[in-house]
Amino acid sequence: MKLYDYTLAPNPRRVRIFLAEKGIDVPLESIDIRSGGARAPEFLEKNSFGGIPVLELDDCTCISESVAICRYFEEMHPEPPLFGTTAVEKANIEMWLRRVELGFMVPTGMVWLHGNPLTAKVVKQIPEVADQYRERIHRAYALFDQQLADHTFFSGNAYSVVDAVALASIDFARGLVGEPFGEDLEHLSRWHEDVSNRDSAMA
Ligand SMILES: N[C@@H](CCC(=O)N[C@@H](CS)C(=O)NCC(=O)O)C(=O)O
Incomplete structure (x- = not known):
């Protein structure tokens, strides 16, 4: 599993903060969005809309959209609950x-x-x-x-x-x-x- 990331960008930071609150460690791979890395053909195969963050699972499934990635981790690691319980x-x-x-x-x-x-x-x-x-x-x-x-x-x-x-x-x-x-x-x-x-x- 890895998270495609870029330190200065706000949407990957959402996920990094969320993961830190959950205490989950995920390997990061930086994509240089300033030089169009998130629009390169090989990256569009992971996220057809372009952009990061993208979470790539071990079976190569790719999840994009920062909140969708957070929801995935909420399902896999329910504690502490960060999407509510009732x-x-x-x-x-x-x-x-x-x-x-x-x-x-x-x-x-x-x-x-x-x-x-x-x-x-x-x-x-x-x-x-x-x-x-x-x-x-x-x-x-x-x-x-x-x-x-x-x-x-x-x-x-x-x-x-x-x-x-x-x-x-x-x-x-x-x-x-x-x-x-x-x-x-x-x-x-x-x-x-x-x-x-x-x-x-x-x-
Ligand atoms: N709605 C998406 C937004 C993704 C997005 O716009 N990411 C920016 C970085 S914050 C990006 O990758 N920009 C470069 C590009 O789109 O080529 C999310 O929440 O993940």
């Missing part, structure tokens, strides 16, 4: 995963593509598109702050896969994309400090 917990975690993905990571990706010189060759950049999505990033930050005002973690009072996904996504937005959350968002700041201080954040 029907309500599972639904709540799914709800927050979709909110982080669709309400935050999609806008972050659009600002990255349309507003960053590093991606100028990837798309025909439209600065107004970046501006619109930048607003959505900050709207999502405010909603996250509201949720974290009375919850220790994103989906309640236990650490879950949402925290792993949110930390990797938010750190990408704050860092490479250049859209940090404001210091006035005290609950989001408190959560960020807490989850960044866990050993898994270094994964």
